[in-house]
Amino acid sequence: MSQSRIITLHQPKRLEIGAGASGRVGAWAEDAQRIFVLATPHTSGFVDRLGLKGQVSVFDAIPGEPDIPTFEAALAAAREARPDLVVGLGGGSVLDVAKLVAALWDGEQTLRDVAGPNRVAGRRTRLAQVATTAGTGSEAGIRSLITDPGVGAKIAVESPHLIADIAVLDPELTYSVPSAVTAATGIDAMAHCVEAFTNLNAHPVIDGFARMGIDLVGRYLARAVADGSDTEAREGMMLASFYGGICLGPVNTAAGHALAYPLGTLLHLPHGLANAIIFPHVLAYNQPVAAEKTAEVVRALGLVEQTRDGDLLKAAHGFCARLGVEMSLGAHGATQDQLSRFAHDAHGIRRLMNNNPREMTEGDVLAIYKAAF
Numbered sequence: 001m002s003q004s005r006i007i008t009l010h011q012p013k014r015l016e017i018g019a020g021a022s023g024r025v026g027a028w029a030e031d032a033q034r035i036f037v038l039a040t041p042h043t044s045g046f047v048d049r050l051g052l053k054g055q056v057s058v059f060d061a062i063p064g065e066p067d068i069p070t071f072e073a074a075l076a077a078a079r080e081a082r083p084d085l086v087v088g089l090g091g092g093s094v095l096d097v098a099k100l101v102a103a104l105w106d107g108e109q110t111l112r113d114v115a116g117p118n119r120v121a122g123r124r125t126r127l128a129q130v131a132t133t134a135g136t137g138s139e140a141g142i143r144s145l146i147t148d149p150g151v152g153a154k155i156a157v158e159s160p161h162l163i164a165d166i167a168v169l170d171p172e173l174t175y176s177v178p179s180a181v182t183a184a185t186g187i188d189a190m191a192h193c194v195e196a197f198t199n200l201n202a203h204p205v206i207d208g209f210a211r212m213g214i215d216l217v218g219r220y221l222a223r224a225v226a227d228g229s230d231t232e233a234r235e236g237m238m239l240a241s242f243y244g245g246i247c248l249g250p251v252n253t254a255a256g257h258a259l260a261y262p263l264g265t266l267l268h269l270p271h272g273l274a275n276a277i278i279f280p281h282v283l284a285y286n287q288p289v290a291a292e293k294t295a296e297v298v299r300a301l302g303l304v305e306q307t308r309d310g311d312l313l314k315a316a317h318g319f320c321a322r323l324g325v326e327m328s329l330g331a332h333g334a335t336q337d338q339l340s341r342f343a344h345d346a347h348g349i350r351r352l353m354n355n356n357p358r359e360m361t362e363g364d365v366l367a368i369y370k371a372a373f
Contacts, residue, residue, distance in 0.1 A: 007203050007250035010142050010160050012129070012167035017239070019231050022130055022170040026051025029085050029128065036083035036105075038062060038074060038098045043090040043132045046173055050087065050130065057081040064270050066093045067147040068155075071100060071111060078105040087128045088164075091185070092136025092271065095129050096144040099162040102127040111146060111155060120159035129164040132173040134224075134237035135185025135272045137192060137245020139167040152265045153345065169242060171234035179225045183323035184272035186221040186237055190214060191275045192244030194283065194297055195253040198290040199355045206251045211296070213243035218300040225323050255356040256282040258349040259365060262342040267334055276325045277332075280316030281368045287312055289358045313371075329373045339369040 016024050029035070032054045037047055044060040059077045062070055078086070078101045086105075088098025100111065103123040114120045129139035138144075142162045145154045177185075193213035196206055220236035227233070256278050263274035287294045298307055298315070306315035321327050334342075343366035347353060353360060 010163045012164040014166040017169045019172050021168050022049045023051050032085035034083045035085045036078050036081045037087040038094050039089045062094050065147050065264050066097050067149050071146050074101050085126045089130045091133035092138040095138035099144045103161050114157050115155045117158040120161040123161040126165045128166045130168040133185050134241040135188040137241045140242045140245030141248050169238040171231050174234045175229050183225045183325050184276045187276035188272040189241040189244045190217040191256050191279050195256050196247035196251040198293050198357050199251050199254050201251050206247050209243045209246045213240040214300045216240035255360050258352040259346045262345040276320050283316050284313035286358050342369050
């Protein structure tokens with residue numbers, strides 16, 4: 001918590017925020033001749049809004065949890081297109097793949113070569129990141145996660161060469177996001193902020209971004225869930241997500257995300273949903289060692305009255321459930337005999353577990369999964 005600890009902040013060189021902001025990409029990229037857009041079948045419908053003027057190729061076969069075969073297919077398509085601009089147009093999965101494609105398509109490094117921190121040799125291709133959800137904050141950051149289906153775990157790549165040249169937060173692109181997805185991804189954005197805020201590596205500068213993000217979630221998430229066309233609420237949630245993405249760079253997440261990852265790689269839950277299910281449990285688990293900051297979170301989310309009896313888990317669980325999130329692992333297809341494998345894998349993600357403010361044994365992890373079942 002010392003101000004003297006050195007941290008490094010990487011942020012996109014340019015940020016466009018507001019309704020219709022996606023239309024500014026074309027003017028920014030007016031000299032781009034060959035443009036490679038990564039998207040999903042749904043978000044590829046937004047390509048025309050970008051106003052791109054060059055030769056545009058679209059790869060729209062990116063699933064919710066991108067894996068190595070998906071990345072390799074995207075990389076092969078990019079090498080055929082030979083772009084001078086890569087555009088990520090989608091949620092966190094699309095944006096993560098876009099970062100790696102922009103950095104690796106014209107070089108000899110493989111995904112295995114760059115796994116871990118600071119192994120990407122460089123990037124010669126410009127990168128535009130256009131978010132279409134408010135959750136991961138991937139457009140703000142220097143990390144990319146790709147699932148290795150062979151081992152059921154995520155490969156994490158971290159490099160300043162993955163930062164966007166321009167990031168776009170256009171709330172109009174999120175109008176069509178279903179309410180259930182809006183809720184889950186919004187809780188994921190909040191989890192990024194909360195986990196960085198209560199982290200062993202927390203820093204006063206990052207605390208500022210985290211507080212802003214948590215406050216925005218408290219003010220706007222329920223509104224965005226209730227009315228997907230509420231532009232103010234949608235924009236507020238995109239900012240919350242962006243702030244969460246900034247928090248990830250110098251501080252990162254902790255046990256909450258460690259517990260969520262096996263639910264994505266093994267149970268195949270969407271990342272936002274997995275984090276939403278786990279969030280109340282880890283928030284309550286960490287409360288004894290992060291009481292003051294947890295109290296700030298409670299106030300920002302409007303849960304002061306609900307926690308009068310001291311039951312934070314019940315209050316936080318209710319917050320998520322009222323947004324329409326199905327909070328039971330069993331309801332999402334998990335079985336009791338899977339929980340031990342989840343716990344083993346989550347406890348082994350030391351790059352995140354070691355950040356948690358309260359020590360968590362494998363037995364503690366298993367107890368949380370059981371409570372969430």
